[in-house]
Amino acid sequence: MLTLFSQSCVEPFEAATEDFESVLVIDALITNELKYQQINLSRTFRFEEEEAGGEVGATVRVLDDMQNEYVFVENNPGQYVSEVMFAAQPNVSYQLSITTREGGVYESTPVVLSKNTPIDDLYASVETNDQEVEGVAILVDTFDPEGESQYYRFDYEETYKIVAPFWNPQELTIQQEVPLFFRLVPKMQEEQVCFNTVNSVNIILANTSGFIEDRLSRFVVRFLARDDYIISHRYSILVKQYVISREAHTFYETLNEFSGLESIFSENQPGFFNGNISASNNPREKVIGFFDVSPVDSRRIFFDHDEFFPEDLIPAWPFDCQITTPIPIELLNLVKFEIVEFWAHHEPEDASQGDYKVVPRICGDCTVLGTNVAPDFWIE
Known part of the structure; x- marks a missing residue:
């Protein structure tokens, strides 16, 4: 038995990448907000590395079918910001063009701004999630009576008050x-x-294409357990709603499924899936990303912990x-x-x-x- 026990010890496994392919990753969203638009470029990185590096020295442009050209300049490594403020306009086609420092040329298919549908309501409610945890759910209602929107993506920026307990x-x-x-x-x-501000990192999608009407009711954007310390005092969340195309929804949904794998040893190993951007001078080169042109609407709410749980002590x-x-x-x-x-x-x-x-x-x-x-x- 001692021999068996000594031979059955688990040895630590140091995972490392054997075959690696450097692929350009493009995060490109243009909205109908009048602002300096931003496009982020990076590269895939090895499993044993901590984070991706920015793609530096690229030439980035957005062109429309009205003969306008918007040039983006590198603000930080891999972060490119438009030289002028502009907003995407209805019935105008936009195309992304990128030339890397090494001479790679990448172009998107032409994209048109989707129909704008505003948020009807943003509110918080005490709910119990699927794991039987009670907390505060951040909920969105939205409705397009013409039924043309159907595909939505959300992100948020949350800000919360911090009070040092041993000040x-x-x-x-x-x-x-x-x-x-x-x-x-x-x-x-x-x-x-x-005060601390944190941006969402998850891909939050909604789809009403199978519904009787193009309506989202009590759609959960964020859930906070009642003992989450970030709602100990005062909390605020800014939610942004983007109306996206069916193609963009399919891309983000697939990306969500791959990024949600619980183990790198899962039987469902992620393969490669294409967006709407390709390499012009090498059609077989892989590119990760989607160029999207979307209308956006935003709402902000505030609440205090004792508004929902007046009998509680503040979270630990x-x-x-x-x-x-x-x-x-x-x-x-x-x-x-x-x-x-x-x-x-x-x-x-x-x-x-x-x-x-x-x-x-x-x-x-x-x-x-x-x-x-x-x-x-x-x-x-």
């Missing part, structure tokens, strides 16, 4: 090291209340806030590297361990998690 109006500073002496001084910046802080009492020499190093936050002075009976109670900085300084400047749109 103190004073901070601990080193007055001198020899002899060692600390001093408490008033904090010079706001560290109790901050998700970080370890162990209070310690380091001896002076330990405290010297901690203060130097700013990894703790002064909490409160000890009672006399505790002074033998150390003069101060401290916690990790993330527990007393909200700027670790966000900005201490409220966004322009923020409403209390």
Whole structure:
């Protein structure tokens, strides 16, 4: 039995890419908003790499059938922004053209702006999800009486207030090291209340083509468990609704299915699927991406945790806030590297361990998690 046990131990498997093909990845969406439009270019990356690198040095243009040309300049590596503000117009055909630094030429098929359908309502409601978790669902209602929209994509930008649970109006500073002496001084910046903004990363799609009418009712864009700390205080979400083509919906739906595989060893291994962009000088070259021209409508809502769960305590802080009492020499190093936050002075009976109670900085300084400047749109 001992022999069997020793031979059955699991050895760690270090996954690595053996065959790799560098493929251009194009994220290109032009909307009917008057703004500096943006197109992102990157490359596929190996399994053992952490993230994709931007495709730099490319020439990016959008042309329409009215003889207009919109040139995009590289703002950051792989991020290209139009030189002028413009908005996609109805009944105008647009085409994307890209030339990479290595001479690769890529073009999309012509695309026309879809019909614009606004959001009828955006609201929050207490719901229970499929996993039997109670929380707040962000819901959208929309309706096209002419039945021409049918295919929708959503994304969101959420902003939430952070209140540091172990904030103190004073901070601990080193007055001198020899002899060692600390001093408490008033904090010079706001560290109790901050704000953090996060963009959605999931592909959120809706399809009414099989419905009696082109209507979405109580469509869930976001779900937040009642104990999610980001709704501990005040929360806001900006939801954007795009009306997209059937071809774009098919592309994003397929991309969603592939990206949702639970394991790289799944029997359903992803293959390659084409968008509406191809390599002009090498028809067999693979290209990942879809050039989309979509109308967009947006709504924003705010709510507080106690509006839905007035009987609850605020959700627990998700970080370890162990209070310690380091001896002076330990405290010297901690203060130097700013990894703790002064909490409160000890009672006399505790002074033998150390003069101060401290916690990790993330527990007393909200700027670790966000900005201490409220966004322009923020409403209390």
